[in-house]
Amino acid sequence: MADELVNLTIDGVPVGVPKGTLVIEAAKQAGVLVPHYCYHPGLPVAGVCRMCLVDIEKAPKLQIACATQVAEGMVVRTQSPQAKSGRMGVLELLLINHPLDCPICDQAGECELQDFTFQEGRPATRYSPDYAKRFNPVEDFGPDVLYVPNRCILCTRCVRFMEDVAQEPVLNVSERGDRAFIGIHSEGRLDHPWAGNVVDLCPVGSLLSKDFLHKARAWELDKAASICTGCSQGCNVTLDTRENVVVRVRPRPNLDVNRYFICDHGRMNYRWMNRGDRIEAPLVRRDGELHATDWDEALDVVASRLRGAGGAAVALVSPRVSTEALFFARELFRGHEWSGAFQVVMGEEAPLAGVPNLALRAERAPNGRGAELLGYHRDYASALAAAETAAVVLVLDEPDIAVRTAGKLVYVGTVLPERARDAEVVLPIANVAEEEGTFVNRDGRVQRYFQAKPAPGMARPAWWVFAELVATLQGGGHVATAADAFDRLAASIEAFRGLSYPQLGFAGPR
C-alpha cells in the first residue's frame, strides 16, 4: 500500500501519517500524549469526555483530537493557553461529583483521572463542600465486576465494549444530566466470557475486578510481558506481581493477536503460578526413596542412566512448557528410538464477536502448535502404551499422568505428584512466570514470554535442564541463556529458521 502521507505538526513536531488518521493518534507519533478518557483505539469513537481538546490553527474553536482527522499542513497545539484551560475545565467538572476516595480506591496509582489531574488539573476545586455529591450504591455487575458509580466519569468505554466488541449490549447510560450512571439490563449480567475487559478499559476506579479487589496498590506491582497460557490463541498479557506473587493478569496490546483484550478464562488463569507445593530441589532415588540433592549430582545421575543407552524412549510432555524445553527434551534422546506425545485439555470455544480471529480457543494450552512443530504427536493413548515397555520414559510437567513403565522414569516438573514418586530422578523446573521462553500459537506465531518472578528453591528453566544434559551427553557446549537456547532451536528446526529473540521482541515476528 502506497498510502500518501499527510504532513502536520503537533506541538512543533512534524509528523507524516496516513490519510484518515485521528489527531490523537498522530500526536502519539509526535511523542505527545493528548489527555483523554473516552477515546480508546479498540473502541468506536464517542467524543464525549471532551478531555482531548486541542488548539488547531484556523479552527474557530478548540477541537477534540479523538474525532478530528489530520489534514495537510495542520498545526496542532496541545499546550496553548486555550487548550490547557479547556482541559483544566473538563478535569474540574469531572471531579465535582467524584468522591476523591483515592486512598481506598483500587485504581489509585494507575488512574487516568489522577494522572491527568496531577498533570494539568486545578490545584483546588471551586465546588463548594456545601454542595452534595452524586451518590449511588455499588452495584454487582457480574461474576468478576463491581460498578462503583460514584467514581464513574461516564466515558462509556464499557458500554461501547459490550455493544460493539463483545456484541452483547447489557450496559447503557441510564438517566440524563448529572443523574446519569452506567446501567445494566434488568435481566442481564456482565458474564460474557470477555466481560472482564471493561475493568481494564475503565480509566478510573469505577469498574473493579472482584478478583483483584484490595489485593495490591498499583505502585507495589511489578510487571512482566508474558503470553497467556489459557488456550492456543496466544494472547499477549502482562503479569502483575506483588512481592513475587502473581496477583493479576492484564491484556498487553498486540494488534495481530488479541488487540487490547483477553478473555476472563485467561484473566483468571494465574493462581497455579503461585502454588506453594513446588519441588525446590532435584531428587534422586537412593535406597528406594527420593532424596534431595544438588544439580550436579542429579544431572550426573540422569546422564549416567542415558549414556550409551538405547532402545525406546517415550516423552510425555506438557503443551504448556516452552518451545525451547521441548526442543532440548527431544535432542536428549537422539540415540534412542524416540517418540513424544502431548495431550490438550479441551473446552468450549468463546469468540470475541467484534474482533476477527480472536477467541478463547477450545484447545486450552498455549504451545500445542510448538509441540507439533517439534515432532510431538497427539496420540496419547498409544504413547502411554509404548511407555510401558520403553527403556526410558520422560514425563515433562504432566503431574496427572498415570504412567506405568518397566523402564527408567525421569520426572521433570514443577510439582511432585504421588505417581511420580516411582521416578529414578525428579528435576524441579520453573513455571511460565519464572522463566523466559517462547510459545507458538495456533496460527504458528512464535511469541516470547518474560520472567515475572524468581523460581522457588533450586528450580531451573526446563530448557536449561535439558540443554545441560544434552551438553553433557552430546557435547556442543553449554547454553547460558534462553536466547541461546532459542538460537539452537532456530538453527535446527525449519519452522523457526531466521527467528531470534531480538527479532521476536515483545510482539512476535515482525
Added chain:
Amino acid sequence: MGYPHKPHPKETVVLSKHFGEADARTHKGWVKRGGYESLAQALTMEPARVIDIVKESGLRGRGGAGFPTGLKWSFMPKEKKKPHYLCVNADESEPGTFKDREIMRWTPHALLEGAAIAAHAIQAEVVYIYIRGEFTEPWAVMEKALAEATAAGVFGVIKLYLHRGAGAYICGEETALMNSIEGKRGNPRIKPPFPAAAGVFGMPTTINNVETLAAVPLVLKKGAAWYKGLSLSSPKSTGTKLFSVCGHVQKPGNYEVTMGFPLKDLLYDLCGGMPPGRTLKACIPGGSSVPILNREETEGCLLDYEGVVEKGSMLGSGGVIVFDDSTDMVYQIMRLARFYAHESCAQCTQCREGTAWTTKILERILSGQGKTADLDLLLDLADNMTGKTICVLSDSCAAPVVSGIKKFKKEFEDYIAGRRKPVSVA
C-alpha cells in the same frame, strides 16, 4: 391568544392565514384553499429547479439556526446512490416557543405539502415527521391529515411517517432526533459526518423545521420574488416569521410578522404591552437558549436574523419571553439553568456537570448563601460550557447566565450581599 381571532392589522398573515379554520384541517378543506397545488406543480419539476426557487426566495431555517434552506437541500448528493431521507423536526421543545404546535394544529396539510415538496427536491422517498411527545392534539390532527392526504394519493411515491418523541428536549437537536428515530438513546452525534452525508440510518438526510417547510408551498405558489419581498430590513432575512410571545404582555400568543419587524411594536402594539402599571425589564427574543436583551436593546431590536444579532442575541426559534419590572432575573435564570441541567443528555462532561453546577450556584445565591466569587465562577463555568461540546445545549445554558450577569448584575449582588430576601428554590 387562541385561534380563531382577527389578526392584528400590523401582522402579515401568510402561514397563519387559516389558523382557526377547522375546515382547513381536512384534505378537502385544504384543497379548497388551494392546497396541494404547489406539490402537484413541484412533482412535475426537476428537483434542482425546486431547490433553486427556494434558494432565490431567501427562506432560512425557522428552527433556530437560520441556515438557508435551499442551500441545505443542495448539500444532498445530486446523484442518488443510497436512499435519501427527509426528517421534519416537529419536536418543538424550546422553552417559550409554540409556533410549530399551531401550524400542526391548524394547517397540518401545509406542513405535509411542504415536506413532500422538500422530499422531492432532495430526492427522498421517505419522510419522518418527529413530533414532540407532549403534543397530543397536534399529533391527532397530523395523524388524521396524513391519513386523508395519503388516501387521496397526493404524495406520489413519497412516503410520510409520523414518529412520536418521548419527552426529551435534546431530541429536538437534529442528530439526537435521528438517533431517536433509529430507536437509540437521543444523544447528539459528532459532526462530521453531517446529515447530508450520513444522517438517519446512516443515509443522506435533510432535516427541516416545521415552520420552514410550511412556508415552502407558498414560496412555490407565489414565487421566490414575492417571498423575498416580504422583508422590512435586511435582504438576508426574507419572508414572514411566527413569533410566540409569552410572559408579561397583555396579549400573549403567536403573531406573524415580516422579517425586520420592530420587536418594540410586537410587544407594545400587537401584544398590548406590559400589564398595567408595569414596565419592560428584559426580553429573551428567540427561545430560552439565546442571550437576554435588556429594555434598551429590546426596544431597539429589529426582528430578523441580523437585527437580533446586532443587539447581542439571536432570532432563534422566535420564542419571545417577556419580563416586566416585577421579575426576579436571578430566579428566572436559575429556572432556565435548571431546565438545561434536567435535559442534558449526559454525554459531554461540560454539559452534564456544568449545567448542574451552574444550577446549584444559582440556587445557593437565591437562598441567600451566595458568595461574591460565585459570579466569576459562573462566568468561568459558562466559558467552559461554550463551544466545547458536541451540541449547543451547554452553550444554551451558559448564554442566559452570561447575559444575565452582565446586564442584571446588581440583582445577583443584592442576593449575595443580603440586601434581598432569600427565596425558596425547591
